[in-house]
Amino acid sequence: xxxxxxxxxxxxxxxxxxxxxxxxxxxxxxxxxxxxxxxxxxxxxxxxxxxxxxxxxxxxxxxxxxxxxxxxxxxxxxxxxxxxxxxxxxxxxxxxxxxxxxxxxxxxxxxxxxxxxxxxxxxxxxxxxxxxxxxxxxxxxxxxxxxxxxxxxxxxxxxxxxxxxxxxxxxxxxxxxxxxxxxxxxxxxxxxxxxxxxxxxxxxxxxxxxx
Numbered sequence: 001x002x003x004x005x006x007x008x009x010x011x012x013x014x015x016x017x018x019x020x021x022x023x024x025x026x027x028x029x030x031x032x033x034x035x036x037x038x039x040x041x042x043x044x045x046x047x048x049x050x051x052x053x054x055x056x057x058x059x060x061x062x063x064x065x066x067x068x069x070x071x072x073x074x075x076x077x078x079x080x081x082x083x084x085x086x087x088x089x090x091x092x093x094x095x096x097x098x099x100x101x102x103x104x105x106x107x108x109x110x111x112x113x114x115x116x117x118x119x120x121x122x123x124x125x126x127x128x129x130x131x132x133x134x135x136x137x138x139x140x141x142x143x144x145x146x147x148x149x150x151x152x153x154x155x156x157x158x159x160x161x162x163x164x165x166x167x168x169x170x171x172x173x174x175x176x177x178x179x180x181x182x183x184x185x186x187x188x189x190x191x192x193x194x195x196x197x198x199x200x201x202x203x204x205x206x207x208x209x210x211x
Contacts (some may be wrong), residue, residue, distance in 0.1 A: 037114050041093040057096065058103040067137070068095050071129070074136040089117065089125065097122060098129045105177075173198050 019071050045053070059067070071091055077211035097115050101122075104111070112122035145151045151168060175196040180188055188195040 019185075038116055040114050040116065040124070045096060057099040059099065064095065067133075068092055070137045070140070071095060072131060074132050094125045096134075097103050098126045103128050155163070175185050 003074065008146060013030075048056065048202070053064075068091065093115065100106075100114070101111060106114075108119040108122055112119040115122060117125070134144065143155045153165055154168050158164040158170075175190055175192065175194075175198060178188065178192050178197055180195040185195065188197070192197050
């Protein structure tokens with residue numbers, strides 16, 4: 001039979017502030033193992049064929065390997081490779097985490113469960129890897145051709161890939177879902193029936209790769 005005495009036995013003093021005593025369930029004072037999806041990045045993703053991998057991560061495996069190599073040789077924060085308090089997270093898993101975050105509309109709770117980490121760890125990994133990609137790797141691969149030789153290389157790439165002559169870049173963009181602002185919310189409604197801002201970017205070619 002559940003009684004008040006039983007309830008008090010299941011409570012532990014967390015903090016005493018003057019005459020106020022704050023109580024919390026004793027079970028919350030110990031960190032228990034939270035059931036999560038296991039081995040998604042380690043076992044499931046390697047079994048994806050090339051089409052499934054690109055469908056989920058929006059990059060093919062060869063491009064992902066190139067990015068992973070650049071991450072491994074970049075100026076990473078000292079704690080990037082070990083961002084979980086319990087266990088080191090491999091750099092390849094961290095890269096898969098941020099790619100999943102970038103291309104899938106899921107909550108941090110769902111994504112962290114998929115990769116068997118806490119939501120705070122998932123957020124920390126994405127923030128740190130994104131910082132390295134944007135600050136270190138992006139300037140190496142995304143740049144406007146400034147010399148005659150670079151411009152010739154770009155135009156030759158467009159000619160070879162798409163039979164487009166005298167082309168230096170291709171404008172593209174994406175709709176990013178937002179919460180409508182208070183002023184003129186109707187101006188942010190698109191043909192897909194959600195409110196958005198439009199992000200526009202330019203693609204240029206170097207050799208056989210788009211950047």
